[in-house]
Amino acid sequence: MKKLLLTTIILAALAAAYLVVSTKQSERRDFADSTKPTIKIGTIFPLTGNMAHVGKSLQGAVQVAVFDANNNPENKYYYELVCEDSTLNMAKSAAIASKLISIDNIDALISFSADIGNAVNPVAEANKTIHFAMSVDPNGASGRYNFINWTMPNSSTTKMMNVIKEKNFNNVAIVSFNQTGALANSEMLREKLNNAGIKNTLYKFNGDMRDFRTDIDKINSTGADLYVLRLFEPQMSIFIKQLREKNINAQITSVELFGLVEDKSSVEGLWYIDVAGENYDKLEDIRHHNKSKQDYALAMAYDDVMLLVDAFEKANTKEQAVEVLSKLKTYHGIAGTMTQNEEGIFDSEASFRIVGKGN
Amino acid sequence: MEYLLNLGILFCIYSILALSLNMVVGMSGLLTLAQAAFYGIGAYATALGMTKLGLGFFTTIALGMLINAAIAYAVGKILSRFQGDYYCIVSAGLSIIVFSMLLNWKSLTNGPLGVFGIDKPNLAGYSFYSNTSFLILCFVFLLAIYGIYYIIDRSSFGRCLKALREDEQLARVMSYNTKHFKSIIFVLSAALSGVAGALFATYIAFIDPSTFQLKEGIFLFTIIIVGGLSSAWGSIVGAVILISLPEVLRFLGLPYETAAQLQQLIYGAMLVLMMSLRPQGLFGKYRM
Numbered sequence: 089m090k091k092l093l094l095t096t097i098i099l100a101a102l103a104a105a106y107l108v109v110s111t112k113q114s115e116r117r118d119f120a121d122s123t124k125p126t127i128k129i130g131t132i133f134p135l136t137g138n139m140a141h142v143g144k145s146l147q148g149a150v151q152v153a154v155f156d157a158n159n160n161p162e163n164k165y166y167y168e169l170v171c172e173d174s175t176l177n178m179a180k181s182a183a184i185a186s187k188l189i190s191i192d193n194i195d196a197l198i199s200f201s202a203d204i205g206n207a208v209n210p211v212a213e214a215n216k217t218i219h220f221a222m223s224v225d226p227n228g229a230s231g232r233y234n235f236i237n238w239t240m241p242n243s244s245t246t247k248m249m250n251v252i253k254e255k256n257f258n259n260v261a262i263v264s265f266n267q268t269g270a271l272a273n274s275e276m277l278r279e280k281l282n283n284a285g286i287k288n289t290l291y292k293f294n295g296d297m298r299d300f301r302t303d304i305d306k307i308n309s310t311g312a313d314l315y316v317l318r319l320f321e322p323q324m325s326i327f328i329k330q331l332r333e334k335n336i337n338a339q340i341t342s343v344e345l346f347g348l349v350e351d352k353s354s355v356e357g358l359w360y361i362d363v364a365g366e367n368y369d370k371l372e373d374i375r376h377h378n379k380s381k382q383d384y385a386l387a388m389a390y391d392d393v394m395l396l397v398d399a400f401e402k403a404n405t406k407e408q409a410v411e412v413l414s415k416l417k418t419y420h421g422i423a424g425t426m427t428q429n430e431e432g433i434f435d436s437e438a439s440f441r442i443v444g445k446g447n
Numbered sequence: 448m449e450y451l452l453n454l455g456i457l458f459c460i461y462s463i464l465a466l467s468l469n470m471v472v473g474m475s476g477l478l479t480l481a482q483a484a485f486y487g488i489g490a491y492a493t494a495l496g497m498t499k500l501g502l503g504f505f506t507t508i509a510l511g512m513l514i515n516a517a518i519a520y521a522v523g524k525i526l527s528r529f530q531g532d533y534y535c536i537v538s539a540g541l542s543i544i545v546f547s548m549l550l551n552w553k554s555l556t557n558g559p560l561g562v563f564g565i566d567k568p569n570l571a572g573y574s575f576y577s578n579t580s581f582l583i584l585c586f587v588f589l590l591a592i593y594g595i596y597y598i599i600d601r602s603s604f605g606r607c608l609k610a611l612r613e614d615e616q617l618a619r620v621m622s623y624n625t626k627h628f629k630s631i632i633f634v635l636s637a638a639l640s641g642v643a644g645a646l647f648a649t650y651i652a653f654i655d656p657s658t659f660q661l662k663e664g665i666f667l668f669t670i671i672i673v674g675g676l677s678s679a680w681g682s683i684v685g686a687v688i689l690i691s692l693p694e695v696l697r698f699l700g701l702p703y704e705t706a707a708q709l710q711q712l713i714y715g716a717m718l719v720l721m722m723s724l725r726p727q728g729l730f731g732k733y734r735m
C-alpha cells in the first residue's frame with residue numbers, strides 16, 4: 089500500500105512538474121496601458137477530455153484576440169481573459185458560468201458546443217451577462233443577453249449541395265458523429281439531398297468508436313461515390329486511414345471538420361466546406377501561436393472576442409454593450425461578413441476550401 | 448453567492464443519487480451501474496412531460512418515478528438472478544441500452560439535439576425561479592430521501608437486505624425470498640433516482656443524452672465508495688467532496704494554460720490518497 093501511495097505521489101509530482109515546465113511563456117506581450125478600466129471575458133471551453141484539442145486551440149484564438157485588442161491604443165478598456173474548463177459537462181458548466189459571473193466578475197462569456205451553450209444560456213440570462221455560444225443550436229441564443237456566432241447548418245449544407253450537384257455525385261454516404269452539432273448539420277444535408285433526389289445514407293457513430301472497418305465495407309457495398317465525414321478527431325483520421333487501407337477510391341470530403349485534422353497529409357488536396365473564413369493570414373497567426381495545424385472554428389472564437397470588444401468600446405455600461413450588440417446588423421471579422429438575425433444569431437457564409445501544402 | 452447556490456443545488460442532486468444508489472450497493476451489496484439510466488429516465492420524463500404534455504413539475508416527478516419503478520421491476524426480475532460481478536455487468540448493459548434509446552429514439556427524445564426550454568418548478572402559483580428557492584426545494588427532497596433511507600436502514604426490511612449483503616445463500620437457507628428483496632430495493636432506488644433527474648432537468652433547463660452515460664454511473668459509484676458504503680452520511684459527504692474538490696482546485700491560481708490538466712492530476716492523486724488511507728470510505732460501514 090505504501091508503495092502504491094509513494095508511486096502515485098511521485099508520478100503526480102512528475103506530471104505536474106512537466107506540465108509547469110512545458111508551459112512556455114507566451115511570445116506575445118500586451119503593450120496597452122493596463123491602468124485602463126478592465127473588461128473581463130470568461131471562456132468555457134473543453135480543456136480536458138476527448139475534445140481538449142478543440143478547446144485548447146479555441147483558447148489560443150481568444151488569447152490572440154485579447155492581445156490584439158489590448159495592443160490597440162485607441163481602445164478605452166483593457167481586456168482580460170478568465171479561462172475555465174467545461175469538461176463538456178452541462179451541470180458543471182452551469183456552475184462554472186455562475187462562478188465566472190459571481191466570483192471572477194466577468195463582463196461577458198464565450199462557450200463552445202451546443203449542449204454547453206444551452207446550459208450556460210439561462211445562467212447568463214438570469215445574471216444579465218452577455219454570452220456568445222459557439223453553437224449550431226438556435227436555442228443557445230434565446231433571450232436578450234445570449235448570442236450565437238457560427239456558420240449555421242443551412243449555409244454550409246447549401247454550399248455542399250452546390251458542389252455535389254456541380255461535380256455530379258449521385259450516391260452520398262454521410263458519416264456523422266452522434267452529437268448535437270454534428271447531427272444538426274448531417275440531417276440538414278440529408279434533407280437537401282433527398283429533396284434533390286440524390287441517393288444518400290446517414291451513418292451515425294458514437295464518440296468512442298475506433299474500428300470502422302466493417303462499417304466501411306457496408307458503406308462501400310452501397311456504391312457510395314462521396315463520403316461526407318462529420319467526425320471529430322481522432323475518429324476522422326482513423327476513418328480516413330481505414331478507408332485508404334481498403335483502397336476505396338470514392339471521394340472524401342467534410343463539412344467543417346477537416347480543420348481539426350492535425351496531420352494534414354491524410355487530407356492533402358481534398359476539398360471541403362468550412363465554416364466562414366476570410367483572413368487566412370490571421371488564422372495562420374493563431375495557428376502559429378497555438379503551435380498546431382488545427383484551424384477549426386478559430387475565426388469564430390477570435391471574432392467573438394472582437395464583437396465583444398467592439399460593443400464595449402462603443403458603450404459605457406454592460407447594458408449599453410448588449411444594446412450595441414443587439415442592434416448590430418452586420419459585422420466584418422476574420423471569418424468574413426456575418427449577419428445578425430432577430431434571434432441573436434450572427435450567421436456567416438460557409439467557405440469552399442482545398443487542403444493544400446499541409447494547411 | 449450565486450456560485451455557492453449553484454454548487455449547493457448540485458450537492459443536493461448528487462446526494463439524492465448517491466443515497467438511492469447506496470440503498471442497492473451499500474445496504475444490499477448489489478453492484479449496480481444502472482443508476483445513470485434511471486437518472487436519465489427521470490430527467491426525460493420531467494422534460495418531456497413539462498414541454499410536450501404541459502404537465503406540472505410535481506406531476507412529472509411522480510410520472511418519472513412510476514416509469515422508473517416499472518422499468519426497474521421488469522429489469523429487476525432478470526437482475527435478481529445474478530450476483531456480484533454478473534449483476535454489475537448486466538446493470539451496465541441496462542445503462543448502455545437506456546443511453547442508446549435516449550440518443551436514437553428521436554421522435555420521443557429529440558435524440559442528441561436534446562430538450563430545451565424546461566421551466567423551473569411551480570407550486571400553487573409560486574415559481575422556484577431563483578437559485579435560493581430552488582436550492583430549498585432540492586434540500587427538501589434530499590431530506591425526504593434521507594428520511595426514507597433512515598427508515599429502511601432501521602427496519603426489518605433493511606436488516607434482511609444487510610443479511611442478503613453479508614451472505615445471500617445463508618439468507619436463502621433462513622427462508623428469505625432474496626430475489627424478492629433484491630427486486631424491491633432496486634425498484635425503490637430507481638424511483639428515487641428519478642427525483643434527482645427531474646430536479647436536474649429543471650435546474651439546467653436543457654437536457655441531452657450526454658449527461659446520462661455509463662461514466663455518470665461510475666462517477667456515482669465513486670461518490671459512495673469515497674463517502675462510505677451503507678452510510679447515509681457517507682453518500683452526502685461523498686457527493687460534497689467529489690463535486691467540491693474540482694471546484695476548490697479552480698482557485699489554486701494555476702497558470703491557465705495548464706490549469707485544467709493540473710487540476711485533474713491533483714484530483715486523481717487525492718482520490719488515490721483518500722482510498723489508500725481509508726479504503727472503507729469516510730463513513731463506510733461495509734467494505735466490498
